[in-house]
Each structure stands twice: as structure tokens, then as C-alpha cells.
């Protein structure tokens with residue numbers, strides 16, 4: 509072999525190797541396990557849809573309505589469900605970059621999110637509520653929040669509503685990564701209200717001796733759906749098939765009832 513040829517063979521081999529190394533490092537958990545695992549991204553701070561528990565959890569340490577739905581989807585595809593628990597704010601990016609196969613997180617379909625991910629058929633209708641102290645009389649409707657101290661969870665639809673629609677001044681908004689933390693601040697009087705999804709808000713209010721106030725005129729209906737990477741129609745169709753079956757058989761309603769009466773931490 510002449511010198512030049514030898515050099516190009518070595519370089520070629522090095523290039524192939526570095527591509528292989530890069531591919532190894534760069535492949536996401538979803539891609540590495542694509543064959544037998546279905547990777548669900550969620551934020552397990554959202555009872556009764558997803559939460560962690562030591563009391564007989566459904567998958568790993570996780571339980572909830574979304575976990576039950578996702579488990580069904582995985583089983584239907586002959587796959588094992590793996591759960592990645594992360595901050596809600598990064599979920600859309602995790603789906604669109606393929607870090608997870610799907611986000612099942614009580615996620616409301618919004619035009620903004622639809623630009624980055626595809627959504628399944630919807631499976632639950634919610635709205636926002638205001639969680640306040642039991643003796644609070646100054647907050648009866650959403651517009652009362654404008655001069656109050658309000659907590660929201662970062663990146664939730666509640667954050668957008670308080671910030672953009674109700675125009676609560678920035679200085680009066682506290683953003684947290686967990687609804688549980690700001691609910692504590694309503695309890696100890698640091699915040700006047702937390703704006704959060706209805707099912708979760710009611711459950712947290714009940715658990716913490718607070719009250720959840722609705723305002724259907726200000727807070728629109730929100731539809732939850734499962735997000736997948738844009739163009740992943742194969743998974744989307746499988747998800748929609750399972751959702752359809754679960755809706756028709758009444759299973760989703762049963763799950764909502766089951767987790768409503770369950771003590772969810």
C-alpha cells in the first residue's frame with residue numbers, strides 16, 4: 509500500500525470510528541431503547557395525573573392517571589414503559605429533540621406548543637382554579653388577582669394566564685417548579701393565591717385545608733393530550749387507538765374516579 513492510500517485508509521477508519529463514537533454518545537435514551545421501551549417524559553408533581561408514591565406505585569415509583577394511560581399504550585405496543593421525571597418547562601423540548609418518546613403530563617394543547625410537537629386526541633378537560641386561604645374573601649374572580657401576590661408553576665398554562673391575560677405585575681408573581689411549594693406559601697400567608705389546573709388545585713386545596721375558586725368566565729376550558737415528536741405518526745396513531753378504546757370503555761373516567769378518592773401524597 510502506498511503512503512497516500514495508507515493515509516486515506518487510516519483517516520477513513522478514524523472518521524468512521526469517530527462517527528460511531530459520536531453516535532454512541534449522542535443517541536438519546538429514547539433512541540437507545542427504541543426496540544423494547546417506550547419512554548414517557550413527565551413532571552411527577554401533578555397529582556392525580558402523575559406523582560411519586562411508596563404505596564404500591566404503578567410503574568417504578570410513579571403513579572397516577574397519566575401513568576396508567578401510558579402503561580396501557582406501552583403494553584398495547586408490546587413495550588415496557590420507562591419514565592423520565594423532569595421539569596415541566598423542558599418537556600416540549602424533550603419530545604421535539606427525541607429525548608423522550610412522548611410527554612404525558614396533563615399537558616394542555618396550546619397553539620404555541622403545537623408549533624414544536626404533535627398532539628394526540630384529547631383525553632381530559634380541565635380549567636384553572638385559584639387556590640386561596642379558607643377565610644379569604646377578597647378573591648372571588650380572576651380579575652381580583654391583579655393586586656394580589658400570586659403563585660404559578662413555571663411554564664404551565666396558569667403562568668401564561670396570570671402573566672399575559674390577567675396582567676398581574678411581575679413583582680407580584682412568584683414562579684416555582686412545583687405546585688406543592690407555592691401551595692405551602694398560600695398556607696403560610698406569603699401568597700394570596702395559586703393559579704393551577706382544576707383537578708390538581710382541588711386535590712391540593714382539600715389536602716391542605718385551603719379552598720379552590722373557579723371563574724369559568726375568565727378561565728377557559730383546557731384540553732389535555734399526549735405530545736409526540738412532530739411527524740411521528742406511527743406512535744401518534746398507536747396512542748390515539750388506545751385513548752379511543754379507553755374512552756369508549758369508560759376506563760379513563762374510572763381512572764379519574766379512582767385517583768380522586770385515593771390519597772395522593
Ligand code: GLN
Pocket residue numbers: 551554596613614615616617661663664665666705730
Ligand atoms: N395543564 C397545564 C399545562 O399544560 C399544567 C400541566 C402540568 O403541570 N403537568 O401547562
